[in-house]
Amino acid sequence: MEAADKRRFRTAVLKWYDQHGRKLPWRESADPYRIWLSEVMLQQTTVAAVVPYFERFTARFPDVQSLAEADVDEVLRLWEGLGYYSRARNLHRASQAVVSEHAGQFPSEVEALQTLPGIGRYTAGAISSFAFDQPAAIVEANTERLYARLLALREDVRASASQKLLWQFAEELVPEKRAGDFNQALMDIGSKLCRPVDPDCESCPLQKFCGVFQQGLQKEVPVRKPAVAVTPISELAVVLMDRERFLLRRRTESERWAGMWDFARFEISSEESATLPLVQKRGRSKSLFSPEGLELPEFAVQKTQSQIGLKPGPVVASMEFSYSVTRYKVQLICFACSAHRARGKLSDGVQWFSLEELPELPLSMTGRRIADWLKVR
Known part of the structure; x- marks a missing residue:
């Protein structure tokens, strides 16, 4: 010019x-x-x-x-x-x-x-x-x-x-x-x-x-490469409960939402997803319910223990929802489990919080959604 x-x-x-x-x-x-x-x-x-x-x-x-x-x-x-x-x-x-x-x-x-x-x-x-x-x-x-x-x-x-x-x-x-x-x-x-x-x-x-x-090129400029295709994945979150206390871990620097508090959570394969306990909706509730005393499959127990140090006890309640992050469409299933029979030692960065303390913690949007569900389940 x-x-x-x-x-x-x-x-x-x-x-x-x-x-x-x-x-x-x-x-x-x-x-x-x-x-x-x-x-x-x-x-x-x-x-x-x-x-x-x-x-x-x-x-x-x-x-x-x-x-x-x-x-x-x-x-x-x-x-x-x-x-x-x-x-x-x-x-x-x-x-x-x-x-x-x-x-x-x-x-x-x-x-x-x-x-x-x-x-x-x-x-x-x-x-x-x-x-x-x-x-x-x-x-x-x-x-x-x-x-x-x-x-x-x-x-x-x-x-x-x-x-x-x-x-x-x-x-x-x-x-x-x-x-x-x-x-x-x-x-x-x-x-x-x-x-x-x-x-x-x-x-x-x-x-x-x-x-x-x-x-007359308004529709042709700017030129961008086609968007990356969305990849569907599944996640499992496990909430250990002890009366009105819940176990959370601080996410590490190498993880998404680094420094935020979160429940035990990990990606699972379609084969692993198929082995999860069957749950069903009750009426119009967004919560899902499992028979009392139902146990998580061994892979979920081991992955939960690797993150928080404790093995989860029986399933108390469940819920699921989907969300999107970057190029992923995530289907998340959450199991709330009793800590009454939980075994092991808490990992570093893992802590019990009361229901009243959850609103004050920095959580991801999905973590907050789980915390809100715990208040009304």
Whole structure:
């Protein structure tokens, strides 16, 4: 793009933003803490879903110091439901690094920001431009799509060569002044007008700069590889119960939902699933019921003991539900078992909790669903 076209492009972007920019709670100030928090929350999550979490999170942790001093369990509990929990753990680690290494002040330069846990190129550019008005480029889902259409890019946008081209294009466009407004304007144009499906080209201020509009390629760009096929799998969860106490384990760093509390849970094969006790629904209840005194098959007993240290006793009740995570469709069956005859020694990271304590624990969405079932079973 020629220099004169770049000037006209920037003017058009900022004029549109002044009239149509979204009013969002994290845009009410240039506080780098609030901007950083919002950008991390918005990764893989919609704006509508993030707003209530952002407001609760900032009410409890109004600044980086309060977040750094918090217990990680409380951070995870407040994050519960947003998913991708490594984001919450990295938020906690990064806040501690800002306090210990930067005297509680966020650095303004992209390179320094990228040394903090969980902050990559895009997030660093967002903080640098939004909070400090540095001329830092950004490429995220909305701007990636917008840039690809402006360039009429016919290659897979996720390919390394395409990413290099898009970042170079973004860096050439970002202005020296009002860089933050410029970047947020492009995100808003991408979200509100340059939509993945049915883009509103007639309302777009960048129409005359847009390659796909001029060539009529809106439905063909951006190009992406076909989505990975969904894989069905089965899981078994085993809840050991001792009156109103329940046995949970803290998931390890190598597991999904690392650092969260969970019940004994493991993937099972279709052959193993076929050997589980027969259960049936009672009326319209979502719970499933097994004959009293029914025992789990040996594979389930052994896998449960390997996780929590105890062998489960007889089955008391059961339930099942399905959920999706990344590229998997999971059918989960849960057996609540008596701990009266449980044998063994508790593994490290395994602990008894009362029914009243469960709401305070950081659990995955599926773990919370099991905990809620235990309250009403």
